[in-house]
Amino acid sequence: MAKKKTISEQDIISFYMDYVLEQNEQPKSVYAFAKTNNFEESKFYEYFGSFEGIEKHVFKAFFDNTIKVLHKSEDYQSFDAQNKLLSFYFTFFENLTANRSYVVYALHKYKNSMKGLTLLSELKKSFTHYIDDLDIETLDIKQEQIEKIQRRALQESAWLQLLLTMKFWMDDTSPSFEKTDIFIEKSVNTSFDVLNIVPLKSVIDFGKFIFKEKMNMI
Template sequence: MAKKTKITASEIITFYMDYVAKHHHKPETVEDFAESHQFDDAIFYEHFTSFKDLEKTIYNILFENSLAILKQSPDYHNFSKKDKLLSLYYTFFENLALNQEFVKQNLKGLENQLKALSTFSRLKKSFTAFIDDLNLETISLNVDSIETIQQKAIKESAWVQFLFIMKFWLDDTSDAFEKTDILIEKSINTGVELLDTKSLYNIIDLVKFLYKEKIQ
């Protein structure tokens, strides 16, 4: 069979995700992967430098697609900051669920190393840019250097929270990942409460939920 001479980056992504989901591991080499889909490996390198580069792109695309879907809705632009956060989380994790065979195989054994996973480097950049755009309010101290630190802390805290929810999602066996949805709501509520008020209700509610899940 003659090899294909034109393959798009999107097609390579689909081939790769399907391969990992089907075989439960990544291809041995780029050459083998290209050969199995009847195209020259040089075409792969026109789009990606390696499988790791490809994986970085995949997770970033899942995020960017989630955000693009939300922005297509006229109502989204009138949402509160909290509702924008909730909507993004729900949409992103729904996208993960649609691709769960690939994601769970790709991240298998790495559940406790997500924070240091370089595969998420582009995803983190897009995610923190989104948090930046929300312009979440901090406690005003009228000191520029401190408020800059606060903004950075918010982005880093939001990223850690995001990874924590992803770890929870990877372990979630509930129907339609309903427990992950509960965790998303409680986590966002708690985060907003910490920024805007001194209320402990949502913090206690989140701790109760996590404690219950842990002991079960």
């Protein structure tokens, strides 16, 4: 009988991603999954409670890898909130693109179900904390309760923007996903223009871009 392997969290994630991409479905059980990959079932539960736990962790890992890369950049440290967020988007979507087959599989699986949002729950928690840490300027309202509501609204709108960008990227068939790059730049710049209450030329430009792209996809 072959000796069982020493296994790490990353090994389990890699085995799982390979399995679902090759079989287009989850393993039938943790036992079968462990046996196929020659490790003890108990090792799985040292890291994850279920396959869904792996799926949540994968999207959080994309976020963590993005932040790790950004924090190594001296330029990033000197950026204002707007350029930090742009840098986050471009780096995050590079991570997604490097794992596109898995991301599309995972998100399409729960396409019309609330489970899709549960799948991204750890990503949402980390991303909204990141938005809070950016300390984005909003209207100066000297009332604590209103400021809390305003901060919460900013977090939720930023999260919605990220979800919309992920959806656009999944539908994007342009070379090197160049239309997603345009979408990111226009949407992030527009959101900051709205916050600053400046003349909204970029809002109009972004609206035209979205309308044109959606018409082309019909």
